Amino acid sequence: MRVTIRVAVNGEERVAEVEPRDLLVHTLRDELGLTGTHVGCDTSSCGACTVHLDGEAVKSCTVLSVQADGHEVTTIEGLAGENGELHRLQQGFWEKHGLQCGFCTPGMIMAAADLLERNPNPTEEEIRHGLEGNLCRCTGYHNIVKAVQHAAAVKAPEEVTA
Amino acid sequence: MSAVGSAIKRKEDPRMITGRGNYTDDMVLPGMLHAVFVRSDEAHAKITVDASEARRRPGILAVFTGEDLGDVAAPMPMAWVPPGIEVKTPERWPIARGEVNHVGDPVALVVGRSRGEVADGAGAVVVEYDPLPVVTDPEAALEDGSPLVHEALGTNRSHEWSLGGGDIDAGLAAADVVVERRIVNQRISGAPIEPRSAIADFRADELTLWSSTQVPHFVRLFMAIVLGTSEDKVRVVAPDVGGGFGAKLQFCAEEVAVSWASRKLGRPVKWTETRAEHMAACHHGRDQVAYVRMGATKDGKLTALHVKIIADFGAYFGMLTPTIPELGAFVMTGVYDIPAVKTDIIGAFTNKCMTDAIRGAGRPEATHLIEVCIDQLAAELEIDRLELRRRNFIAADSFPHEVAYGVIYDSGNYQGTLDRMLEHFDYGAFTEEQARLRERGIYRGVGFSTYTEICGLAPSRVTGPEGFGLQTGLWESAVVRVHPTGAVTVFTGTSGHGQGHDTVFAQIAADRLGVSPDVVEVVHGDTGTGPMGLGTYGSRSMAVGGESIAKAAERVAEKAKQIVAHQLEAAPEDIEVAEGTFRVRGTDKGMALAEISGIAHVRPELLPEGMEPALEEHAFYDPENFVFPFGAHACEVEVDVETGRVTVTKYLAVDDCGNPLNPMLIDGQVHGGITQGIGQALYEQIRYDDAGQLITGTLVDYALPTAAEVPSFVTDRTVTPSPVNSLGVKGIGEAGTIASSAAVVNAVIDALRPLGVSYIDMPCTPLRVWTAIQEAQR
Numbered sequence: 001m002r003v004t005i006r007v008a009v010n011g012e013e014r015v016a017e018v019e020p021r022d023l024l025v026h027t028l029r030d031e032l033g034l035t036g037t038h039v040g041c042d043t044s045s046c047g048a049c050t051v052h053l054d055g056e057a058v059k060s061c062t063v064l065s066v067q068a069d070g071h072e073v074t075t076i077e078g079l080a081g082e083n084g085e086l087h088r089l090q091q092g093f094w095e096k097h098g099l100q101c102g103f104c105t106p107g108m109i110m111a112a113a114d115l116l117e118r119n120p121n122p123t124e125e126e127i128r129h130g131l132e133g134n135l136c137r138c139t140g141y142h143n144i145v146k147a148v149q150h151a152a153a154v155k156a157p158e159e160v161t162a
Numbered sequence: 163m164s165a166v167g168s169a170i171k172r173k174e175d176p177r178m179i180t181g182r183g184n185y186t187d188d189m190v191l192p193g194m195l196h197a198v199f200v201r202s203d204e205a206h207a208k209i210t211v212d213a214s215e216a217r218r219r220p221g222i223l224a225v226f227t228g229e230d231l232g233d234v235a236a237p238m239p240m241a242w243v244p245p246g247i248e249v250k251t252p253e254r255w256p257i258a259r260g261e262v263n264h265v266g267d268p269v270a271l272v273v274g275r276s277r278g279e280v281a282d283g284a285g286a287v288v289v290e291y292d293p294l295p296v297v298t299d300p301e302a303a304l305e306d307g308s309p310l311v312h313e314a315l316g317t318n319r320s321h322e323w324s325l326g327g328g329d330i331d332a333g334l335a336a337a338d339v340v341v342e343r344r345i346v347n348q349r350i351s352g353a354p355i356e357p358r359s360a361i362a363d364f365r366a367d368e369l370t371l372w373s374s375t376q377v378p379h380f381v382r383l384f385m386a387i388v389l390g391t392s393e394d395k396v397r398v399v400a401p402d403v404g405g406g407f408g409a410k411l412q413f414c415a416e417e418v419a420v421s422w423a424s425r426k427l428g429r430p431v432k433w434t435e436t437r438a439e440h441m442a443a444c445h446h447g448r449d450q451v452a453y454v455r456m457g458a459t460k461d462g463k464l465t466a467l468h469v470k471i472i473a474d475f476g477a478y479f480g481m482l483t484p485t486i487p488e489l490g491a492f493v494m495t496g497v498y499d500i501p502a503v504k505t506d507i508i509g510a511f512t513n514k515c516m517t518d519a520i521r522g523a524g525r526p527e528a529t530h531l532i533e534v535c536i537d538q539l540a541a542e543l544e545i546d547r548l549e550l551r552r553r554n555f556i557a558a559d560s561f562p563h564e565v566a567y568g569v570i571y572d573s574g575n576y577q578g579t580l581d582r583m584l585e586h587f588d589y590g591a592f593t594e595e596q597a598r599l600r601e602r603g604i605y606r607g608v609g610f611s612t613y614t615e616i617c618g619l620a621p622s623r624v625t626g627p628e629g630f631g632l633q634t635g636l637w638e639s640a641v642v643r644v645h646p647t648g649a650v651t652v653f654t655g656t657s658g659h660g661q662g663h664d665t666v667f668a669q670i671a672a673d674r675l676g677v678s679p680d681v682v683e684v685v686h687g688d689t690g691t692g693p694m695g696l697g698t699y700g701s702r703s704m705a706v707g708g709e710s711i712a713k714a715a716e717r718v719a720e721k722a723k724q725i726v727a728h729q730l731e732a733a734p735e736d737i738e739v740a741e742g743t744f745r746v747r748g749t750d751k752g753m754a755l756a757e758i759s760g761i762a763h764v765r766p767e768l769l770p771e772g773m774e775p776a777l778e779e780h781a782f783y784d785p786e787n788f789v790f791p792f793g794a795h796a797c798e799v800e801v802d803v804e805t806g807r808v809t810v811t812k813y814l815a816v817d818d819c820g821n822p823l824n825p826m827l828i829d830g831q832v833h834g835g836i837t838q839g840i841g842q843a844l845y846e847q848i849r850y851d852d853a854g855q856l857i858t859g860t861l862v863d864y865a866l867p868t869a870a871e872v873p874s875f876v877t878d879r880t881v882t883p884s885p886v887n888s889l890g891v892k893g894i895g896e897a898g899t900i901a902s903s904a905a906v907v908n909a910v911i912d913a914l915r916p917l918g919v920s921y922i923d924m925p926c927t928p929l930r931v932w933t934a935i936q937e938a939q940r
Contacts, residue, residue: 036181
């Protein structure tokens with residue numbers, strides 16, 4: 001049995017035919033061609049698949065595609081500005097060498113974006129606890145923390161205009 | 163300004179931070195099929211596979227068993243034939259034939275149209291298991307009467323190997339104190355966040371294999387042998403690779419099986435492992451039991467070190483499995499001048515997944531036992547731990563230094579890194595505060611690790627068939643190609659997977675060619691481009707691969723100088739690369755690389771008489787020696803003695819990897835390396851029960867450190883260039899992991915000494931620490 005779902009992905013209305021058992025991460029990757037969202041485990045432990053569902057970070061391996069029907073999804077591909085200007089977290093990860101192999105990076109950035117949304121000026125400890133659902137094997141997290149701090153020091157566009 | 167030495171931001175990052183990386187599983191080929199493996203649920207059994215129901219299921223095109231793959235030309239290879247030593251090697255096929263030897267052993271390959279259909283199909287394969295007796299403990303496996311993992315070998319003992327020098331018996335007899343310890347270095351997983359993945363496309367008799375691998379050239383060579391074809395018919399591409407840590411330094415059974423299936427079915431076949439598969443079937447690391455005897459006089463002079471290692475190899479050999487403990491033996495004297503050192507290695511088969519190289523590969527085990535035992539000895543002798551180290555350091559003025567068993571350390575200044583570390587750490591103040599806190603029931607400890615390691619693997623004359631016995635050279639290659647417009651492409655035989663090669667290799671070439679690293683593209687990981695290379699492992703990419711690039715770039719620069727000299731009527735030796743041009747020394751006359759390359763490509767008639775057109779050179783480099791990075795690490799911990807929970811509160815690392823090429827990348831490698839060592843010291847352990855069932859088969863059961871478990875690190879460097887290569891560099895990819903586990907464990911022991919705990923094995927989990935405290939108090 002296949003089900004039709006309509007999801008606003010990165011601001012664009014997308015339609016997909018999915019099986020009821022399909023996970024959102026697989027629909028994003030296999031049906032919608034958005035391969036920036038990664039799969040690193042089978043147990044919702046690693047966070048490589050983190051995306052935003054209606055503005056909140058979720059592990060897209062724990063969301064059924066049908067649950068996203070009628071909702072908004074933002075993936076790493078939708079984070080940069082309209083003219084391709086990097087999101088402050090993308091800039092932070094680049095500036096502070098917050099990535100090595102890059103595989104955890106999209107999920108890490110999406111989780112960090114949610115963290116800064118909820119807590120614009122986190123302490124180091126708050127950053128570390130805020131990202132403990134996302135595993136990185138390369139960086140030892142040191143420069144990821146620096147990257148988030150770098151991004152936090154740059155005001156979000158909406159804060160600048162306000 | 164020189165690019166080398168600058169903390170230049172990475173060229174590879176823009177695609178990765180925007181989700182436009184290209185990892186193997188991201189790729190889709192026209193007509194591509196999906197594959198999953200059915201894997202053994204049993205640790206040891208005869209098997210009968212019935213795939214008839216599975217083959218009838220919708221969307222399933224084929225189910226292949228080990229017998230179906232009966233036409234592969236050779237079993238899975240192992241690359242070590244040490245002269246004069248027999249290594250008993252079990253036959254291993256891409257898919258098990260009639261018998262499984264560990265949980266996760268591949269039993270069948272299911273190929274079909276979609277991810278979901280092959281998963282369903284795999285569930286319909288019926289495997290009958292006729293259980294055989296199981297052995298999971300390496301020491302039990304070596305006892306008479308143990309169940310045999312491989313009946314055909316008649317023993318679970320794979321081989322014995324020794325490396326030593328000096329008189330151990332005399333050294334131990336001369337000692338006033340001999341510390342004896344049994345040290346277990348537990349089995350761990352490399353656990354890159356990207357699981358392994360491969361896509362095979364066999365068409366018109368030629369195979370293209372995209373694989374998440376560290377060693378595309380090895381994979382091509384072995385694939386040609388196992389499939390019974392020739393290397394020119396095989397191309398292996400490693401696209402973006404999501405971490406390796408040794409787990410992808412392998413020629414994988416799965417790579418063979420999907421390639422074979424693609425040939426059979428005439429369509430591309432993709433396999434991407436689940437994390438559960440990775441934990442059960444991708445090779446593990448470590449798993450050694452060491453019996454250590456370390457002797458010293460009462461004034462703290464080391465007299466002898468003897469280590470007997472029982473290495474648990476699991477059920478099979480991967481490409482390098484039996485060589486891993488031997489790598490540790492090469493640095494068993496550590497940073498110490500010990501007159502007699504000997505390592506005896508015994509290999510054992512058990513009904514567990516095979517072990518092979520995982521970040522550090524043999525050297526973390528060696529460093530851990532040396533550095534833990536130095537602390538044990540200090541306690542016995544009642545000499546301060548750092549003072550005992552100082553009394554035994556190989557002197558800075560004695561390099562190159564030949565150690566007791568003949569290995570020659572290239573350069574070092576161990577006192578220097580320790581002194582620098584102590585500039586960041588007030589040992590006296592810590593000790594005072596530690597004493598005050600203990601009165602309040604707060605237990606803090608500090609641990610040190612002063613290490614060296616052997617890397618830059620190479621040199622072939624030492625590692626090769628007549629030397630150590632690897633059946634390969636370990637040189638490296640580079641091509642530097644200047645395009646007509648002056649843009650540069652560097653091809654390297656190494657195969658990066660997060661190290662930042664695109665950036666730092668560009669820095670090396672840029673300086674020599676008078677251009678910005680921005681116009682230098684680095685191509686790696688594709689056997690279809692550039693010359694053969696050997697890949698990325700053993701912290702070799704800079705010291706061997708980087709040096710190859712420097713050599714090739716120097717050759718290009720030499721040719722460019724001749725062209726400029728000819729154009730400007732100067733002598734080639736008067737041309738220098740400065741401020742972005744090749745200019746005549748002492749004048750403002752010169753030419754940019756783009757102009758030179760324009761002439762070389764477009765106006766070859768203007769070249770000096772007899773010179774070939776174009777501007778491209780290659781180099782192959784096989785170093786004279788290994789390189790030996792070193793350093794001094796300190797770790798502070800606090801132990802909650804009620805729960806046994808250990809928290810790392812501070813970590814300092816001073817490392818020396820020779821000349822720093824990109825300090826930002828070095829720090830990144832050190833941070834990640836330390837965290838992997840902290841992971842082993844405190845959290846990580848692959849566990850099997852007595853029946854050979856894997857207990858830690860997911861990332862829920864196998865604890866990787868998260869951001870909340872580690873502190874920010876303090877890193878610093880000293881610079882002692884290696885005399886081995888012109889760059890003066892040493893590897894840094896593994897050093898953090900090699901150094902750190904001992905620093906953490908020494909800190910835990912230091913914290914708990916007042917409670918009577920004098921030794922503890924890894925991982926120092928709350929249960930183990932709590933139990934150690936209870937036993938000491940009893």
